[in-house]
Amino acid sequence: MNSDKERKDKVGANQPATSFQRMERVPPLQMMLYLGLVGIGVLFLFLTGAYISTRSATQLPAGIQQFPKFFSISTIVLLLSSYVVAQAPRLYRADDVNGLARCLGATLLLGSIFAGLQVLGWRELMLQGVFFEGKASGTYVYLISALHVLHLLGGMLFLLALLLRTVHASRDAVRSLVFIRNPYRRLQLRMLGIYWHFIDALWVLLFVVFVFMY
Numbered sequence: 001m002n003s004d005k006e007r008k009d010k011v012g013a014n015q016p017a018t019s020f021q022r023m024e025r026v027p028p029l030q031m032m033l034y035l036g037l038v039g040i041g042v043l044f045l046f047l048t049g050a051y052i053s054t055r056s057a058t059q060l061p062a063g064i065q066q067f068p069k070f071f072s073i074s075t076i077v078l079l080l081s082s083y084v085v086a087q088a089p090r091l092y093r094a095d096d097v098n099g100l101a102r103c104l105g106a107t108l109l110l111g112s113i114f115a116g117l118q119v120l121g122w123r124e125l126m127l128q129g130v131f132f133e134g135k136a137s138g139t140y141v142y143l144i145s146a147l148h149v150l151h152l153l154g155g156m157l158f159l160l161a162l163l164l165r166t167v168h169a170s171r172d173a174v175r176s177l178v179f180i181r182n183p184y185r186r187l188q189l190r191m192l193g194i195y196w197h198f199i200d201a202l203w204v205l206l207f208v209v210f211v212f213m214y
Contacts (some may be wrong), residue, residue: 033191037198040151044144044202050138055213058137067214068124071145074117075207081110082200088189095180097170104163107196111156118149141210146204155195162188194200 026034085107091100122142125131130138162185169179178183 027187030191030194031042032147033194037195040198041167041202044147044206045204047144047147048206051137051144052209052213054140055137058135065212067122068082069123070117070121071210074114074121075118075204077110077114078200078203080108080207081114082197084110085193085196088193092180092186095176097114097176097179101163101166102164102172102199103157105145108156108159109161111152111159115149115152118145121145136212141214144206148199148206151202155199157189159192162192 058067084103088100088107089101091103122145125138127139130141132139165185166179169175
């Protein structure tokens with residue numbers, strides 16, 4: 001017969017983990033990522049608030065100038081890249097290293113296209129007479145969108161490093177097996193997905209603010 005202590009331990013094992021216990025299970029690198037995302041979110045919240053305040057202070061009605069179409073196209077591209085990178089965990093679980101390499105490569109390409117479209121969007125702003133050193137509201141559009149691109153480029157560098165390792169592993173059956181069974185690679189994929197989806201959602205929110213306030 002089990003003792004009272006053993007019965008209590010058994011009952012406690014069936015209870016859901018507390019929030020603190022769940023936090024303890026999060027890998028340190030992933031926790032650092034979460035903290036970094038909080039910092040990024042606070043930065044863009046501050047800048048967006050400053051943009052809205054400055055734009056409202058001008059007392060000019062919105063919609064006088066056409067919002068850059070390349071910003072709109074780039075939003076679609078970034079959403080597509082988020083969908084593509086979301087397929088990476090499924091390919092990893094299926095031991096499809098070649099498919100994973102193609103998935104990461106496509107995500108990298110779409111991220112590069114997004115960055116290029118942002119540059120074209122800035123060119124549209126200049127053609128409209130909106131310059132970085134002009135009105136403060138225009139300066140914020142350049143600053144916020146450029147900072148977002150810089151954060152995306154940071155994710156692309158991490159993505160490129162992971163892509164090169166994946167391509168290297170895909171060329172040999174043994175390396176592929178080691179790659180798939182490596183828990184650190186699984187963690188890297190998870191962190192990449194979290195960061196990429198966050199940057200995607202952040203741009204969508206910024207885009208909505210720009211559309212309504214421009």
